[in-house]
Amino acid sequence: DAGVTQSPTHLIKTRGQQVTLRCSPKSGHDTVSWYQQALGQGPQFIFQYYEEEERQRGNFPDRFSGHQFPNYSSELNVNALLLGDSALYLCASSLVSTGGAGEQYFGPGTRLTVT
Amino acid sequence: AQKVTQAQTEISVVEKEDVTLDCVYETRDTTYYLFWYKQPPSGELVFLIRRNSFDEQNEISGRYSWNFQKSTSSFNFTITASQVVDSAVYFCALKSMKGNKLVFGAGTILRVKS
Numbered sequence: 001d002a003g004v005t006q007s008p009t010h011l012i013k014t015r016g017q018q019v020t021l022r023c024s025p026k027s028g029h030d031t032v033s034w035y036q037q038a039l040g041q042g043p044q045f046i047f048q049y050y051e052e053e054e055r056q057r058g059n060f061p062d063r064f065s066g067h068q069f070p071n072y073s074s075e076l077n078v079n080a081l082l083l084g085d086s087a088l089y090l091c092a093s094s095l096v097s098t099g100g101a102g103e104q105y106f107g108p109g110t111r112l113t114v115t
Numbered sequence: 116a117q118k119v120t121q122a123q124t125e126i127s128v129v130e131k132e133d134v135t136l137d138c139v140y141e142t143r144d145t146t147y148y149l150f151w152y153k154q155p156p157s158g159e160l161v162f163l164i165r166r167n168s169f170d171e172q173n174e175i176s177g178r179y180s181w182n183f184q185k186s187t188s189s190f191n192f193t194i195t196a197s198q199v200v201d202s203a204v205y206f207c208a209l210k211s212m213k214g215n216k217l218v219f220g221a222g223t224i225l226r227v228k229s
């Protein structure tokens with residue numbers, strides 16, 4: 001049973017550039033959430049996708065956008081990168097039918113460094 | 116607004132000691148879930164336990180146990196007979212039953228020395 005996978009593992013970008021991070025959910029899951037974890041802090045919710053639509057969004061600017069594909073995989077796009085966007089980006093998947101009780105399974109993350 | 120506070124930034128114990136990680140939360144919701152996650156150096160968050168707000172029964176699962184007290188908005192987590200492999204960052208998280216996002220605390224670094 002494949003767990004949540006993310007690519008790439010590490011990424012280095014320059015200020016002002018754009019980046020795309022990818023996530024494949026755990027087998028059987030239909031919902032994908034993205035979190036940003038700055039060094040020494042807890043993860044912060046960016047947004048969640050279900051049925052290819054954004055269900056809920058955290059306090060992140062419009063530079064952060066996403067997409068979910070028919071196979072439930074997802075992408076996180078960040079435009080006009082800032083130094084402060086350097087963080088570990090975590091993807092989590094869950095099953096919407098389990099409602100609020102369903103735990104979110106996390107991937108290993110993508111470490112983004114902006115120079 | 117929801118908030119989770121983990122006052123302990125870092126804890127160091129010697130192997131086989133018991134250790135308790137504190138968590139205090141704030142929410143206006145009457146129904147919610149509380150979670151503990153473990154983050155080893157590899158970075159992946161590993162789910163440990165979940166409790167819902169209407170079940171304050173405390174349980175033990177192997178070396179893990181938790182103490183949920185709604186009256187004090189606390190959800191503490193205890194590891195009995197700690198092992199070196201328990202060394203990681205532990206996060207407490209809160210989720211409304213109506214919402215979709217997890218709200219995490221800042222985490223507690225646990226170092227278990229042999």
